Amino acid sequence: MPSVRLAACVGVIMYLSYAWGHAAWSNLALVSVSVIVCLLLPAYSRVSNRVEELVNHRWAVVTFGRLGRFAAQYLFNVAVFGAFLAGGVVPDAGFRGLGGVAGAALLTTLASQGVQYMALALYNRGVGDQNRNVLAALSINIVATALSTTGAPLFRHVMVIMGCGFGGLVFGLGVLSDLRGHWFPRRGIGVFFGTFNPFHVTHVDIIRQALDGRGLAKVIVHPTVVPRLHARALEKGEIAIIGNDGGLDVMERTAKADAHVNYFPTGKRFYPPQTRRALIAIALAEAGLAGRVEVLWLPEVYRDHGFHGVIARIRKLHPGVPLHGLHGSDLGGMWVRSIYDECGWIYPMPVRRRNNVSATAIRNGAAGMTTPVVGEVIARLREGVASFATAGVTFQNSNGLLSVRDRHDA
Template identity: 55%
Template structure:
């Protein structure tokens, strides 16, 4: 078992990328400063190569935790920024104390703190781009962050050599990436506080299944924002799962009470989070019917429209759905409803990346969860949905199914 775990880690793309980052750091500074025999540089590069996948996951989880309690994009990003700034200060202090980098080379960049600040700003901006790509199903979250970090390490190493052009590129990229990174968050949080009234609302998610908090969020948005209509759409098969199924990293282990139950395979990356919203998923058509039943029972049918656009979702996910809604309502304010949980904040990122959407965030504190419902909790959804779930459970549908 221990030997198997070591093999899983060594074969992990994230671990291999991390090792590549450590090697890149060593080569960048060793070539630039002729420090191939520096034991300090070798040790630091080795540590970073091993540590980066864990650091990436730590930053993701820290941001998610802050988001959960605040629903503020800016606070979450600050939580991601500060640990990396501290870490970079320690790294450059170590490199200068070890005489790998002459102190004079970084004085024009603001010394140890200045170069650490600039590289952190650039890194955070590049990580934001990496996460935006993963939201669009281009790459996996942790791996994208590792790649962004590696690019930043190479650029920083060249800048510390003292070449004027490299310094200028480093300064400009740090300021621009940092400014964009934080400005997008501040503007998003500002739109959540100062918003236009009227218009239409959008509400995206897995709705696996829809529950009472979803319905309450829609009622609040209609009342507080004077919305004419809310469009609600659920995921089909999440594209993260589609890609992982195609690559053989996950499989459908069985079908259980109307749900597909996923498991990882031996090809899975030990550092990848394949199931951020759980391993059990009701089929798309089932979730769609639950949404219609719940909205009708809640008396929201006149204000809430359940969209069914699987082909459009397949083309570009929720980005395509949102573009279609905007096309149907040109010039009308669009309000994006979401909770502060992981799935809700991912949806918030889609809203922010899709133009001028007014977020309608709600901090999740009520303990109602789709995961709990899937695990058997009662009284968290409407009577009609609960009845449908009971029918699915009583059907005792249980079969083993794997993908080759």
Template identity: 50%
Template sequence: MAANGGKEKPTQAAVWTPKLNRYLRSPSTRMAALGGLLTYLSYAYAHGSWANPVLICVSIFIGAFLPSYAKLSNKAELWANNQFGFVTAGRLGRFTPQLAFNLVIFWLMLWGGALNQLGMASVGGVAGAAVVTTLASQGTQYLGGYLVARGVGDANRNTLVGILVNVVLAGLGTAGVPGAREAFLMTGFGLGGALFALGLLSDLRSGMAPKGGIGLFFGTFNPFHNSHLSLLRAAIDQRGLDKVIIHPVLIPKLHVDAFRKGEIRVGRLKDGFQIYEKTDKADSNVDYFPTGNVFLPPETRVALIELALAEADMADEVEVAVYPDIYYSKGFQGVIAEIKRRHPDVQLHIIHGTDFGGMLVRQIADECGWIYPWCILRRDQVSATAIRRGAKGMTPPIVTDVLDQISQNLPTVSAGGRRFRNDNGVLTERNRND
């Protein structure tokens, strides 16, 4: 038969084999498998149920499902944050599905004879074990998030580590092993309870904040849009702020680490935006781009913020401060410390939205001392993602003009009386004599 010259359609095996290989190579997959093994060993040793078929099935299920469980937990918290704007609501959003999961697992294992009934009774039965396990899980996962905010690990993998620690404590604690039961209860009610108490305290600070002081506004601003201006005006008016300090994310610390490891790269340029993409070294269970994979260069984002503030006649009320050395070495924790050093004894307010980045900023601020949150529930449909996809009418006029000049790849970009050299979207201000 003559060849028709067309390309052969790839088989299902050809499509799924590379994905399966990446999944099996993923550190998160191996960590989940370790979680399943630890579940089996902990409960089998403590409860004497080495040959119990229910425990074996539960352990296999946990080993396979754990990465998805971590992702779903993070998404549940993010959904609750976006709906209500309270830290406590977000943590309840994570707590509730995890509690339901733990109730089912403990009931199945008790029904199947995999658990020591006296040991379970000592921690309050199925309900008590599920509540304590979930609280302990919240606490250990919070510690994982604390490390993420400091550039250590990623949200899903750190969540997995927290769950693994909790698995061993729960297995030994529910069997009444001396010392383990007390550690199990203390981790649950102590660490988990403290987590909810800190979140409630943050929410109370948000509702009882005094007037005056300095606002802090951190984010990618990718690009700076109309809602950013609205948030600034509302925060200044409602909190009576003396000024707001904006510090944009330069390159997110998650991406700096992933670039260093060769897990992501800049795949291509489009209209001045850098398109990040995963490489073959990427962990298939890691969400490298929780806020998207399309970025304007840091220098350009800073210039757009300054131009938009000048156009809106807000340059006297808002300061754009960029401390690259501090940010790259110590993150926003270091930036906040520097602002405190420069403005001693001044009340600080953190301005944030309820998306992933906004609530991460809120968490960082909560960990940096007595800072008053000012939270806004975004309902205006203005989206940086939509802007990056070409939506119009969502950015200040001067930002729209600059983005249009960049998209034409003009060698020089002029706006607001300033001139910039344009190198594939990277804006560098020219001297007036150039």
């Protein structure tokens, strides 16, 4: 499994770096900590991810989420360096020039967050593989930290520069993003990305808030086609589409799946992309927003470059116009927020999720969370009706793939 291999590589690199730097090849504390890292790194990663997710959901502030992740990683590094000091892996003098165990943990945590952010940003832009990028980032940080504890002034200076530079970068970008969310021009256009599985009343409310509260000329909505996580996992055979249930494609793990990867953070059942796009258009028309909202559909651009490519296309079509990035505080919304931030100067519009409206609940049969016609269409899809008419439109349903067969306006 990729996550297990990644953990094993990190543990081995940690052992080799400190064993070589301090001639501690047979040190029991070093061997023990390295083995623990090999075994527990995937679980630790899940915990730190969950901490960041919970903080983001509560406040929708990027800086707070990163501080939550930082705290979890900092405590882990304090424990590791404390064990190294107590076990004689690194002498007290090795940490003294870095501010002691606490200072060394601070620097390596800041550097780690920064280099991992850069590694994932490159992956999101199609450069490299996610696991290999993260492994390279962690390896650089581990080796640099180990060398800095040898007492050589050059390596200590490098560690300070890495910690302050990379840490300052990731937190600085987050602070700037949060500030743009509070101070923004009351003009321009909004972009709203997500799976919209399906589009519900909270999505409609977010768009209204953006149009009216920020004085936007329009909002551009683009749903995911096949999310990159799923596209890559399907290609590798780690997940598979096992059937269709009530218009929803059902996905499941295969024997090749990585036990430590959450392939389905927003659920295992998805309406086909064309159906989600159609439901968005129906909801916007019902809400009287069709003239103020554009449903953009660039499947080839999304396939090749993801939402980064979609934003680049929007910027090309609207040069010099301020862009406002709409998103919720849920996991999917904060993922989208990270894309906005990676694409440059976009003014985020975070909306904290406090109601009980949920796309998951809708997929599980909840009513009253969509606009009326969307709710009726979903009900017909759930029943498996091949053809049905509502609101002056006849729809065709082909295993959940929704299309308009005829319009008969009065």
